[in-house]
Amino acid sequence: MRPLFAGSSGARYGEVAMNNGAKRSRRELFTFAGALAAGASWTLKGQTPQKPDSPPVTADQALRHLVAGNERFLTGNRTSPRGRPEEFRALADGQFPEAVVVCCSDSRVAPEILFDVGVGDIFVVRVAGNVIDGAGATVKGSIEYAVAELNVPLILVLGHSGCGAVKSAVQHINQRDSLPGSINGLVELIKPAVARSKGLPGDPLENAIRQNVQSGVEKLRNLDPIVGPRVKDGKLEVAGGVYDLRTGSVILISNTKPSLL
Numbered sequence: 001m002r003p004l005f006a007g008s009s010g011a012r013y014g015e016v017a018m019n020n021g022a023k024r025s026r027r028e029l030f031t032f033a034g035a036l037a038a039g040a041s042w043t044l045k046g047q048t049p050q051k052p053d054s055p056p057v058t059a060d061q062a063l064r065h066l067v068a069g070n071e072r073f074l075t076g077n078r079t080s081p082r083g084r085p086e087e088f089r090a091l092a093d094g095q096f097p098e099a100v101v102v103c104c105s106d107s108r109v110a111p112e113i114l115f116d117v118g119v120g121d122i123f124v125v126r127v128a129g130n131v132i133d134g135a136g137a138t139v140k141g142s143i144e145y146a147v148a149e150l151n152v153p154l155i156l157v158l159g160h161s162g163c164g165a166v167k168s169a170v171q172h173i174n175q176r177d178s179l180p181g182s183i184n185g186l187v188e189l190i191k192p193a194v195a196r197s198k199g200l201p202g203d204p205l206e207n208a209i210r211q212n213v214q215s216g217v218e219k220l221r222n223l224d225p226i227v228g229p230r231v232k233d234g235k236l237e238v239a240g241g242v243y244d245l246r247t248g249s250v251i252l253i254s255n256t257k258p259s260l261l
Contacts, residue, residue, distance in 0.1 A: 059237035062154040069116035082118025127163030132216035
């Protein structure tokens with residue numbers, strides 16, 4: 001796994017922290033500087049999101065914007081852009097988000113805050129356990145709408161540390177029992193990712209959380225008839241990340257394409 005930005009701490013997920021004063025390579029420095037510069041033009045000036053007559057934003061640029069926002073969040077320099085009523089009104093006739101963020105419904109996971117973005121910047125799809133495979137038309141249709149109608153170039157599947165839905169799947173795959181109501185159906189959707197993570201070195205829950213994100217990324221990259229073909233044509237990228245509740249950092253996981261790292 002690789003930190004989403006050069007200042008993030010990945011120690012909790014087996015990575016060496018990058019904000020400990022260690023020397024960065026020239027490539028890392030330029031990448032980070034570029035991310036901050038891109039983020040400045042996107043959020044620090046309080047501009048409205050990309051308009052249709054502007055040059056299209058690439059997946060790499062969209063990710064760099066998220067990178068810069070998470071850096072501001074971590075360092076306590078949030079700009080909290082576009083949160084005033086008049087800024088909402090400016091988008092009343094249309095939206096132009098740069099990325100889809102598929103994340104957990106957990107009340108501690110708020111992508112608009114942890115990425116320091118404003119109204120209209122990201123298209124958020126929230127479901128417990130950030131489930132995609134087997135989630136049905138509600139989740140997949142929401143993602144496909146953002147891709148087909150809003151032309152977003154990037155989808156980020158975002159898990160988080162200590163995810164209760166994944167934790168339940170880990171517990172109940174071992175106990176072979178069931179949970180009440182639709183909770184059981186939700187947990188059943190996560191169990192295959194838990195099974196795939198078994199035997200990996202490290203913490204079983206953290207491994208399952210990462211694998212659950214990876215499973216979602218893989219599903220989307222091959223999802224017909226809208227998302228998969230756009231990925232293959234190079235018009236869309238799908239990335240995965242894990243948000244650490246303790247540190248506030250977002251870490252990209254290993255199956256994110258190198259072009260996005």
